[in-house]
Amino acid sequence: MxxxxxxxxxxxxxxxxxxxxxxxxxxxxxxxxxxxxVKSIYLSVDPYMRGRMSAAKSYVEPYRIGEVIEGGGVGEVVESRSEQFKPGDKVLGMLNWQLYSVHNGSQLRKVDDQVAPLSAYLGVIGMTGLTAYFGLMDIGRPKAGETVVVSGAAGAVGSIVGQIAKIQGARVVGIAGSEEKTKWLTEQLGFDAAINYKEEADLSAAVGQACPQGVDVYFDNVGGAVTDAVMNHLNDYARIPLCGSISAYNDASGKSDIGPRPYVKLIKTRSLMKGFVLGEYMDRLPEGAKALGQWLSEGKLRYEETIFEGFDRMPEAFMELFNGSNIGKMLVKVD
Amino acid sequence: MxxxxxxxxxxxxxxxxxxxxxxxxxxxxxxxxxxxxVKSIYLSVDPYMRGRMSAAKSYVEPYRIGEVIEGGGVGEVVESRSEQFKPGDKVLGMLNWQLYSVHNGSQLRKVDDQVAPLSAYLGVIGMTGLTAYFGLMDIGRPKAGETVVVSGAAGAVGSIVGQIAKIQGARVVGIAGSEEKTKWLTEQLGFDAAINYKEEADLSAAVGQACPQGVDVYFDNVGGAVTDAVMNHLNDYARIPLCGSISAYNDASGKSDIGPRPYVKLIKTRSLMKGFVLGEYMDRLPEGAKALGQWLSEGKLRYEETIFEGFDRMPEAFMELFNGSNIGKMLVKVD
Structure with a gap:
């Protein structure tokens, strides 16, 4: 083979x-x-992978030149020498950017396409949904009546963050990069307001207008000028989960990530900011999976996927993440 | 009178x-x-007062034009219509920038100059010492063997932060603005290393050299370029109590507080940053006062004061805070 x-x-x-x-x-x-x-069915492309393409130290090892790019996927067992799996089983794991992968059974988790579509295990009830859940619930801690702002709001993580915040009773404002996205947020996902940052001459004023009571939680997926604008509207004791900073990931020089330092604002409002990754919550994954699964089955969580068809389109799908062309989770259907 | x-x-x-x-x-x-x-004996000048001189919203009300400048002090009761106080009692409270003040007894706390010199109630065992204690212990949470960096290290807060961190078993590096200060930190207070930021062409490299194991806790009093340099050396799960940002307080335009955004660094290291003020710990003050008092009596905490003599020198003493001319707590002895 x-x-x-x-x-x-x-x-x-x-x-x-x-x-x-x-x-x-x-x-x-x-x-x-x-x-x-395992034969790959859906493979995931995610912004964090950009970080692993650089040699710099981070929370995961850099990818190695000449080796397969690592990433999550859902596939089907086509040959088994493990008692735990039989051909036909659907599994979730680090399938990497390849058609087939060989695994010790302990590295895979069986998934059931009767419970949820296979692709959902990579998104709403998978890595991105869990990232949304723990960052928002553990660091953001929204309370009913508070205002939650989400950047990258139409992405795989942001779109779930906003809906969980609504379930918690918060007022939710999303920031995204097209009218199609902002419409989807307010008309389909129930966001209270959405801002198309590409169309705002004064983004800080737009955030102020959308958040008349100020910002209690800011879940950040993008960094840069969008974050600068939100930081002007923090309420006292605001909480800021830092999940991603996609605006800065492709900056080769490091020089374009220059902007207002946030320190005085954080002091004046006594706010908390924390960078996090899902890996910090490994011992609490069942809690998150249970909550997401229940909300999904109750119809409280909606999700969208942008699916590129064909294994050869993996690089294209990945690069499109940085053009903001995806709504919801970006995936490649292998064939 | x-x-x-x-x-x-x-x-x-x-x-x-x-x-x-x-x-x-x-x-x-x-x-x-x-x-x-109450007749004032020692009055406190503190960098945070600069914030209250601006009209901008912050964690305390702005001072009002034409009204006395508010601040802490230690004085002596000269006339009493309260059963709790008699003339001659020494008291701590918001005496403000004035020779005499009239108070409801409930706003004052009796202090004992047999337990500690009166001035210490404004510093090492008072507001600045308690600020050091709670910011470091509650947000910084240093563990034995970790590296703690303190900016503004020769100031009233920073000098106590470093000594508490040493008591916790950490390696402590101070950043200050003169050789006199760095010598005091290493030779008198037991800091493991100290950096004179005014003499370093490459401050980030100097921090790296002084912190070969990276930075686990960064207690920030100054912000700006000093903080930029430290942020390059964060270890995973670093904790950053933001206490002050004195480098930015006198910036009228807001434009000079431009620099590297910290968001990517915080994400890569999953670090936590929190602005705080002592007011958040009102219900825990006895804990802090007890610990500081005990360390002081055991000879584990040393402190210095820079005392200007004469009430008329209050503005001068206050303005000198921003020239970095003080070592330890800056005070005015009223006469």
């Missing part, structure tokens, strides 16, 4: 390009005792 | 000047039932 995989050919300076990636073919190795072979 | 008081004449743009203040005279009003008249 021939495998196809996408490797990191070179570390990007600025935006990734076609030069960043290489497609390789190699035979799938035979599974050993307790191992299974 | 004639009183002398210093009022806010105009809101400063940038550094306060003589125009900021006016000296007035007025008779001391007669105490009513339960009131006492």
């Amino acid at each position: 021939m495998n196809k995989l996408i490797t990191l050919q070179s570390r990007p300076q600025g935006l990734p390009t076609d030069e960043t990636f290489a497609v390789k073919e190699a035979p799938v190795r035979q599974p050993e005792e307790n191992e299974v072979v | 004639m009183n002398k008081l210093i009022t806010l004449q105009s809101r400063p743009q940038g550094l306060p000047t003589d125009e900021t203040f006016a000296v007035k005279e007025a008779p001391v009003r007669q105490p009513e039932e339960n009131e006492v008249v």
Whole structure:
């Protein structure tokens, strides 16, 4: 069986390009005792992967040049030497950017497409939904009646953050980059207001107008000028979960991430800001999965996916994340 | 009895000047039932007062034009219509920038100059010591063996922060603005290293060299370029109590507080940053006072004071805070 995989050919300076990636073919190795072979069905592309393409130290190891790009996926067991899995089982795991992968069974989790569509295990009830849940509930801690602002609000994480905040009784304002997105937030997801940051000459004033009671929680996925604008409207004791800073990820020089320092504002409002990743909540995943699954089954959570068809389009799908072309979770359906 | 008081004449743009203040005279009003008249002995000048001279919203009300400048002090009861106080009692309270003040007894706390010198109730065992204690212990949470960096390290708060961190078993690095200060930190207070930021061409490299294991706690009193340099060396899960940002307080335009945004660094290290003021810990003051008093009596805490003599020098003493001319707590001895 021939495998196809996408490797990191070179570390990007600025935006990734076609030069960043290489497609390789190699035979799938035979599974050993307790191992299974999985055929990829959906593979995930996520903004955090940009960080791993750089050599800089971060919370996960950088990808290595010439090796397959790591990432989550959902697939089907096609060969098994493990007692826990049989061919046909659907599984979630680090399938990486490849058609087939060989795993020790302990690294995989069985998923049930009767409970939720397979793709949802990568999104609303998977990594991005759980990231939204823990960042908002553990750091943001919204209370009924408070105002929650979410940047990157139409993305896989932001769209879930806003809906969870609504479930908590908060007033929710989303910031996104197109009218299609802001309409989706207010008309489909129940956000109280949404701002298209690309159309606002004075973004800070727009945030002030959308948040007449100020901002109690700011869930940040983008950083940069959007965050500068929100920081002008913090209420006392605001909480700011820092989930992502996508505006800065492709900055090769580091120089464009210059802006107002937030320190005085944080002191004056006695606010809390914390960077986080889902990995910090490994021992609480069942709690998050249970809550998300229940809200989903009760119809309280809606989600959207942007799905590119065809394995070869993985680099394209990944690069489109930085053009903001996705609504909801960005996925590649392998074939 | 004639009183002398210093009022806010105009809101400063940038550094306060003589125009900021006016000296007035007025008779001391007669105490009513339960009131006492206090003669000021030591009055406190603190960087946070700069914030109250601006009209902008913050955690305390702005000072009002034409009214006495509010602040803490230690004095002696000279007339009493309260059963709780008798003439000669030494008291701590909001005596404000004036020779005499009239108080309801409930607003004052008796202090004992046999337990500690009167001036210490404004510093090491008073507001600045307690600020150091709660910011470090509640937000910074240093563990033995960790590296704690303190900016404004020779100031009233910073010098106590570093010593408490040493008591907790941390390695402590101070950043201050003169060789006299850095020598005092390492030779008198037991800091492991100290950096004179005015003499470093590459401050970030100097921090890196002084912190070979990275920075676990950064207690920030100054903000600006000093903070930028420290942020390059955060360890995973660093904690950053934001106590002050003196480098930005006198910036009239707001434009000079532009620098590297910290968001990506906070995410990569999953660090926590929180602005705080002592007022958040009102219900825990006895805990802090007990710990500070005990360490002081055990000889584990040393402190310095810079004392200007003469009530008329209050504005000068206040303005000197921003020149960095004080070591330890800045006070005015009234006469």
